[in-house]
Amino acid sequence: MCATCGCSGVTVELEQRVLAHNDDLAHRNREWFAEREVLAVNLMSSPGAGKTTLLERTIRDLDGGVTVSVVEGDQETAFDAERIRATGCRAVQINTGAGCHLDAAMLARAVHELDPPTRSVVFVENVGNLVCPALFDLGESYRVVIMSATEGEDKPLKYPHMFGTADVVVLNKVDLLPHLDFAVDTFVRSLRQVNQRAEILPLSATTGAGIDAWCGQLRDWM
Amino acid sequence: MHELAVTQAIIDAITEKTGEARICSVRLEIGVLSGVLVDAVRFCFDLVAEGTPVEGAVLVVDEPPGRVRCRDCDEVFGADHLILLCPACGSAHAEVLSGRELLIKSVEVSPACAPPAGAPG
Numbered sequence A: 001m002c003a004t005c006g007c008s009g010v011t012v013e014l015e016q017r018v019l020a021h022n023d024d025l026a027h028r029n030r031e032w033f034a035e036r037e038v039l040a041v042n043l044m045s046s047p048g049a050g051k052t053t054l055l056e057r058t059i060r061d062l063d064g065g066v067t068v069s070v071v072e073g074d075q076e077t078a079f080d081a082e083r084i085r086a087t088g089c090r091a092v093q094i095n096t097g098a099g100c101h102l103d104a105a106m107l108a109r110a111v112h113e114l115d116p117p118t119r120s121v122v123f124v125e126n127v128g129n130l131v132c133p134a135l136f137d138l139g140e141s142y143r144v145v146i147m148s149a150t151e152g153e154d155k156p157l158k159y160p161h162m163f164g165t166a167d168v169v170v171l172n173k174v175d176l177l178p179h180l181d182f183a184v185d186t187f188v189r190s191l192r193q194v195n196q197r198a199e200i201l202p203l204s205a206t207t208g209a210g211i212d213a214w215c216g217q218l219r220d221w222m
Numbered sequence B: 001m002h003e004l005a006v007t008q009a010i011i012d013a014i015t016e017k018t019g020e021a022r023i024c025s026v027r028l029e030i031g032v033l034s035g036v037l038v039d040a041v042r043f044c045f046d047l048v049a050e051g052t053p054v055e056g057a058v059l060v061v062d063e064p065p066g067r068v069r070c071r072d073c074d075e076v077f078g079a080d081h082l083i084l085l086c087p088a089c090g091s092a093h094a095e096v097l098s099g100r101e102l103l104i105k106s107v108e109v110s111p112a113c114a115p116p117a118g119a120p121g
């Protein structure tokens, strides 16, 4: 019976996944990337962990004639896309406004505009947020979570959804370790409680320490 | 807050299936390990439903508990968050059996039911 007015309602069984629509679009993105042999990497982190800095560095250091293009997600401004374009690389900015994550429909529009060449790499810089992007499949090939050494070793335990889905976890800003009380082994232990398989790559996007291993990982994925 | 987007996806998925038909109740399943806060969905629901055939519908949410199996010793245990440590052997190699559900189970449709006061149509 209907609780609003007491009329006899008819129950319609739906048994539908809430995010089915996003997952369908993500599946289409994944096929689109596969057809073009494009490696799509979704970068996620809290605000300021160093996503854009790592991208700037990667574009410079990932040699071997690989074309890189970037989809930038931010609530507002085109600052990050401009930083990427300054390196000579193509970038499309998505502004999500009130939205706190990218979804598969937004990425589909952006990559059609970006039109990446065959056998290239597309990086997606997600909105700086460790909660919301975890839930939305974009159709990416791999998920990378970046955490900076200034954030505290227990971050993976506080955001298990995000860290649990990562294929690679980058520990950025390791140049600051001598000035911090950050115990790398405690961080690794926290991460292993929520994710046993992710590769851990400590690096500094500003000094370039550890960048070789990161570029090696990207080449393995290509 | 991704619950706003999640709630929007719920309303869109329902109206796509049932069109203009008046919905008087919605039954969801949101597992405790799904990463979606039930209270936040409740908060967003009336807001997002406003002006749609779902406006005024009663929201019923089932919350399946987390059940996890240890891959090392086969122990099955309950969990209310995603930090899955086996109470028997301490291993973190665990497989979630249930609790990640994020489903629209069913809706109650009533063509005869009057829309709530103030709703368009």
Ligand SMILES: Nc1nc2c(ncn2[C@@H]2O[C@H](COP(=O)(O)OP(=O)(O)OP(=O)(O)O)[C@@H](O)[C@H]2O)c(=O)[nH]1
Binding pocket: A045, A046, A047, A048, A049, A050, A051, A052, A053, A054, A080, A127, A128, A172, A173, A174, A175, A176, A203, A204, A205, A206, A207
């Ligand atoms: N010391 C140090 N600083 C870094 C490193 N990487 C990034 N930073 C600094 O951290 C700040 C934020 O870096 P961004 O690259 O803009 O971070 P982001 O994750 O793109 O930030 P949002 O897009 O706003 O979420 C800047 O001041 C960077 O210079 C690093 O490896 N070491």
Ligand SMILES: [Mg+2]
Binding pocket: A051, A052, A053, A080, A125
């Ligand atoms: Mg940035």
Ligand SMILES: [Zn+2]
Binding pocket: B070, B071, B072, B073, B074, B075, B086, B087, B088, B089, B090, B091
């Ligand atoms: Zn065990």
